[in-house]
Amino acid sequence: MDWRRFGFIALIIIVLFSVVVFIGQVKQPPLLIITSMLATTIAVATPLTLGALSGVFCERAGVVNIGIEGMMLTSAFFGWLGAIYSYHIFGFGNWTSIILGVVFAVITGALMALLHAALSVTFKVDQIIGGTVINILAVGLTGFLNRQLFFGQGSVFGGNVPGSPGVLQTLHIIPLTELFAPICGASEICLRNIQAINRVFDQKPIALAAILLVFISHYILFNTRWGLRTRAVGEHPKAADTVGINVTKMRYANVIIGGMFAGLAGAYFTIESVPSFEPLLTNGRGFISLAAMIFGNWTPIGAWAAALVFGSSQAMLINMQIFRDVIPPQLAFLQESYIVGLTPYILTMFILTGIIGRTTPPAADGVPYEK
Amino acid sequence: MQTEKPNSLTSQILQSISNASLIPFLAILTAVILGGIIIKIVGGDPFLAYKGLIQGSLGSAKALSETAIWATPYIFAGLAVALAFKGGLFNIGAEGQLAVGAVFSALIGYGLPEWLGYDLPAIIHLPLAIGVGMLMGGIWAGIVGALKAYTGGHEVINTIMMNYIALNTTSFLLNGVMKDPSPNNVIARTPLIAESARISPLFEGLRVHWGFVLALLVAFLIWWLLNKTTLGFEIRTVGLNPDAAQYAGINVKRTIIVTMLLSGMLAGLAGSIEVTGLNYRHELGFSIGYGYDAIAIALLGKSHPLGIVLSSFLFAAMRNGATRMQFLTQLPVDLISMLQALILLFVAADAIVRYIYRIKSKGERVVLTRGWGG
Numbered sequence: 001m002d003w004r005r006f007g008f009i010a011l012i013i014i015v016l017f018s019v020v021v022f023i024g025q026v027k028q029p030p031l032l033i034i035t036s037m038l039a040t041t042i043a044v045a046t047p048l049t050l051g052a053l054s055g056v057f058c059e060r061a062g063v064v065n066i067g068i069e070g071m072m073l074t075s076a077f078f079g080w081l082g083a084i085y086s087y088h089i090f091g092f093g094n095w096t097s098i099i100l101g102v103v104f105a106v107i108t109g110a111l112m113a114l115l116h117a118a119l120s121v122t123f124k125v126d127q128i129i130g131g132t133v134i135n136i137l138a139v140g141l142t143g144f145l146n147r148q149l150f151f152g153q154g155s156v157f158g159g160n161v162p163g164s165p166g167v168l169q170t171l172h173i174i175p176l177t178e179l180f181a182p183i184c185g186a187s188e189i190c191l192r193n194i195q196a197i198n199r200v201f202d203q204k205p206i207a208l209a210a211i212l213l214v215f216i217s218h219y220i221l222f223n224t225r226w227g228l229r230t231r232a233v234g235e236h237p238k239a240a241d242t243v244g245i246n247v248t249k250m251r252y253a254n255v256i257i258g259g260m261f262a263g264l265a266g267a268y269f270t271i272e273s274v275p276s277f278e279p280l281l282t283n284g285r286g287f288i289s290l291a292a293m294i295f296g297n298w299t300p301i302g303a304w305a306a307a308l309v310f311g312s313s314q315a316m317l318i319n320m321q322i323f324r325d326v327i328p329p330q331l332a333f334l335q336e337s338y339i340v341g342l343t344p345y346i347l348t349m350f351i352l353t354g355i356i357g358r359t360t361p362p363a364a365d366g367v368p369y370e371k
Numbered sequence: 372m373q374t375e376k377p378n379s380l381t382s383q384i385l386q387s388i389s390n391a392s393l394i395p396f397l398a399i400l401t402a403v404i405l406g407g408i409i410i411k412i413v414g415g416d417p418f419l420a421y422k423g424l425i426q427g428s429l430g431s432a433k434a435l436s437e438t439a440i441w442a443t444p445y446i447f448a449g450l451a452v453a454l455a456f457k458g459g460l461f462n463i464g465a466e467g468q469l470a471v472g473a474v475f476s477a478l479i480g481y482g483l484p485e486w487l488g489y490d491l492p493a494i495i496h497l498p499l500a501i502g503v504g505m506l507m508g509g510i511w512a513g514i515v516g517a518l519k520a521y522t523g524g525h526e527v528i529n530t531i532m533m534n535y536i537a538l539n540t541t542s543f544l545l546n547g548v549m550k551d552p553s554p555n556n557v558i559a560r561t562p563l564i565a566e567s568a569r570i571s572p573l574f575e576g577l578r579v580h581w582g583f584v585l586a587l588l589v590a591f592l593i594w595w596l597l598n599k600t601t602l603g604f605e606i607r608t609v610g611l612n613p614d615a616a617q618y619a620g621i622n623v624k625r626t627i628i629v630t631m632l633l634s635g636m637l638a639g640l641a642g643s644i645e646v647t648g649l650n651y652r653h654e655l656g657f658s659i660g661y662g663y664d665a666i667a668i669a670l671l672g673k674s675h676p677l678g679i680v681l682s683s684f685l686f687a688a689m690r691n692g693a694t695r696m697q698f699l700t701q702l703p704v705d706l707i708s709m710l711q712a713l714i715l716l717f718v719a720a721d722a723i724v725r726y727i728y729r730i731k732s733k734g735e736r737v738v739l740t741r742g743w744g745g
Contacts, residue, residue, distance in 0.1 A: 140708035
């Protein structure tokens, strides 16, 4: 990551935040708006971050994965299904069911990734086609099972979707409010500001895990033997093979790791964000995370930064709803969620032009290895 | 020992057709068997389900007509994806281009007479409606082609982004300025297009229209373009090896843009014909899923126009027969999407099919796409 790109990321985030602050300041103090935006940004960037990490692991090992979208969708469905079955059929408690749901989602992601690895490493299918197959399969499978299991003839739940055991709860792991309470003393404003700032850190478990995983992934990829081997396999598989690294095994392993990330991203949708599933709910976020991966130049931290840009554009859309009534007439177009909703897509295309600096994919990305 | 008649042209053609269609055929067979097993697992009757599919798609003149109606946009969109494949490009954006084509055809169809203040003769109005839709679809894809040619932005992600942009923008338009103003309308759809912008039906009493014939003609036209013209040769050369094409003096950048433009025009045509020939308006959500179906069709048809016409019929028959299948077995229509995904899986991964049926590979590998290209 060069400074130009980080500067661009910072610039976009500042611009998006400023727009919301500018419009919302008549209703709420700026600090409150900024912290609320930050909290939303981190939360909604979660699936993008995890998706981008998924891409980083796959592509660093030399396997292009455009099936992340499909992996997310399938995991979201099976994670949700797992939670519901654990709760209603197997009679587990709320929390056990929710945790089991996350486990189911991660396993589903791994299995979908196994299919992708088999297609692209063993059968040497064109990897973009292989990913497209995963995406189409995901839409078909989740659409069919969703209808069949809940509404089909003889379905267990007899035509009505049962209530989910709930969603993961927000964690209060950085107790800023408690720490600063004595310092603030009786000052009402001080306390309110601290509470506002604290909200940024009050995130749900998967969101927090995603941030942790960014740094863990960075460490694994650039400071461990495993990471070195992964990168070797993605850059020059022949050389890696010559020194005794098992190219096939490394590629399988990394694609499956990537699938587990995508699975966790899927769990975000149905177990952390909202306790329900609807067909096509991922809505292109798997593809946007690929753009984040490219813009982050195939590094975990860079990809996270890029994911935050997309997150902030989505946060703008969400926060703008609160300020709908105070949008000045000159900026009336900001009321149209369809138009504001275009931001991440246009941003993605803009980033891919390489105007803000070219990126270099791993040299053997997308090339099947022939001994 | 094999006995061969090397000089018989017909036997050679038959031989090549059976060679080319063996793997797709086996892929379909495998998917159908696997689909049957899945139906059994979820508690349905596979034979009844397939019987329903066949009855519903081929059982009567009306069923056949409806299958042809489904096949029409599939042929156009399948050709769109296939043409891009030939040029080494992967157009996942047929869905968006189709929506753009449909919106503009509808706009010309209902808006032009209003705007001009008098009715146009059909001979001008209809070609104009179709032409504008087609052109806008082409431009929609052409933007991606230009980005690819001049900045290297990868067409896979860009076409997907353009899909979302197209769908968001059409939602915006169909819920706003283009919304059908009739008093009891709550659906996001345009008003009906004028009579003069409608394609007439082929037969009295059936819905199948001349657009279907146009689709078959266009399929032939694309075959001719790819195999008999300089442009087609350039597209195929760039698709096989852009470096070699550059070296041979072909303008690679221009060819990439033209390929995407033509591909988008075909996808736009699919939308235009749906509006002018079938629905007489554009309604939000009718095009969902066409883009992916088109990819499956192009792959199943091995990017050959004839193959695409045939696989379009297969997919159309499945979609059309699904209602009958649901009626007979109570299995949801979504089953078809899964069957199609399985077919696609086995077509794309022909190595699996070769392995199952012990067919030797001839060592040919078609390269369709190449990494991210930086």
